[in-house]
Amino acid sequence: MVNSTKCQNCGGMLIFDVDSQNLRCTHCSSVVNINSEMQTLQKKDFTDTSEISKSQTEYTTYICNTCGREHVTHTDSELLRCPSCGDSNLTKTNRIDYEPDGIEPFKINKQTAINKLKAWLSRQRFAPNNLKKQAKSDTLTGIYLPAYVYDFDAFTHYSGIGIKSHRRHDGRVSYSRQFFNRNQFDKMTGYIESASPSISSSKLRSLGNFSTNDILVYRPEYLYGLFGEAVKIDLQTSEKNMRRNVSNTISSAIQNKLNSTYDRLENFSCQTQFSNEKYAYVYLPIYKGTYKYNSKSYTYYVNGENGRVSGSAPRSKWKIFFTILGFIALIGGIIALATLT
Numbered sequence: 372m373v374n375s376t377k378c379q380n381c382g383g384m385l386i387f388d389v390d391s392q393n394l395r396c397t398h399c400s401s402v403v404n405i406n407s408e409m410q411t412l413q414k415k416d417f418t419d420t421s422e423i424s425k426s427q428t429e430y431t432t433y434i435c436n437t438c439g440r441e442h443v444t445h446t447d448s449e450l451l452r453c454p455s456c457g458d459s460n461l462t463k464t465n466r467i468d469y470e471p472d473g474i475e476p477f478k479i480n481k482q483t484a485i486n487k488l489k490a491w492l493s494r495q496r497f498a499p500n501n502l503k504k505q506a507k508s509d510t511l512t513g514i515y516l517p518a519y520v521y522d523f524d525a526f527t528h529y530s531g532i533g534i535k536s537h538r539r540h541d542g543r544v545s546y547s548r549q550f551f552n553r554n555q556f557d558k559m560t561g562y563i564e565s566a567s568p569s570i571s572s573s574k575l576r577s578l579g580n581f582s583t584n585d586i587l588v589y590r591p592e593y594l595y596g597l598f599g600e601a602v603k604i605d606l607q608t609s610e611k612n613m614r615r616n617v618s619n620t621i622s623s624a625i626q627n628k629l630n631s632t633y634d635r636l637e638n639f640s641c642q643t644q645f646s647n648e649k650y651a652y653v654y655l656p657i658y659k660g661t662y663k664y665n666s667k668s669y670t671y672y673v674n675g676e677n678g679r680v681s682g683s684a685p686r687s688k689w690k691i692f693f694t695i696l697g698f699i700a701l702i703g704g705i706i707a708l709a710t711l712t
């Protein structure tokens with residue numbers, strides 16, 4: 372266990388070093404081993420009274436006066452800009468906050484994240500050139516996003532009438548009706564719900580393939596030199612959202628499957644029941660960047676575990692204009708050639 376955020380050799384600041392997955396002194400580069408203390412997290416049973424735990428220690432919190440988000444750290448790291456909105460209007464406080472049960476530590480460093488972002492931007496055909504040039508280390512901020520991860524069994528009962536049309540020999544159409552009444556069982560592990568209004572649950576899931584089944588037990592050391600966003604959505608609300616989202620996803624998948632067999636459905640009803648629910652409140656690693664182009668804000672995310680990029684790039688009006696112009700010129704050229712011959 373590391374007892375101090377300061378280096379024992381020189382008093383410098385210790386930060387979590389992504390490459391070695393240990394602590395490193397920013398001044399003398401000595402390494403403090405925390406690898407050996409990494410443990411895989413066991414999720415807790417969910418009940419109607421489950422709550423997430425308060426921390427035992429005081430954290431430094433930066434409250435953004437523009438967007439209201441709170442960012443938490445464990446060291447003297449200065450936060451100069453809000454990772455959510457990019458504004459520098461921040462208030463620093465010290466206070467006890469909720470602490471995650473588990474954490475997925477950053478696996479890729481910031482430079483790798485920048486390279487992934489650059490590669491992604493170069494595939495965006497209409498992205499302005501200066502945007503690609505601006506993708507350097509100050510564009511992205513590494514931040515732990517708060518999330519809930521669930522394991523559960525989902526038992527679904529669905530029924531209804533499937534209508535199918537048949538063309539008869541005389542050319543007229545007849546309909547057949549088939550009643551269905553079926554059950555489906557799904558076992559899910561590591562289902563993610565966002566605990567922050569900064570990012571929607573579907574966005575967080577679309578960032579792809581967090582190893583939610585081998586999340587580590589949280590230790591404050593993982594936060595040294597990094598920031599985590601404070602949890603804003605409570606566990607009970609999140610669990611209700613999870614049930615609604617999962618029920619809707621299962622129902623849509625069943626209807627899609629039925630729609631490939633029948634022409635239409637009547638009296639379709641679908642109910643999902645949940646059991647063996649387990650949960651964990653966790654931090655997931657994200658590099659987040661915001662970019663202003665023509666006074667509009669664009670946000671990018673790079674998955675801090677596997678480097679997957681997600682976001683919307685601004686489109687340069689000039690690039691689109693010249694592409695269309697080039698296309699018109701080409702058509703014009705073809706018509707001119709055709710009239711000449």
Ligand SMILES: [Zn+2]
Nearest residue numbers: 378381396399
């Ligand atoms: Zn040192």
Ligand SMILES: [Zn+2]
Nearest residue numbers: 435438453456
């Ligand atoms: Zn902000």
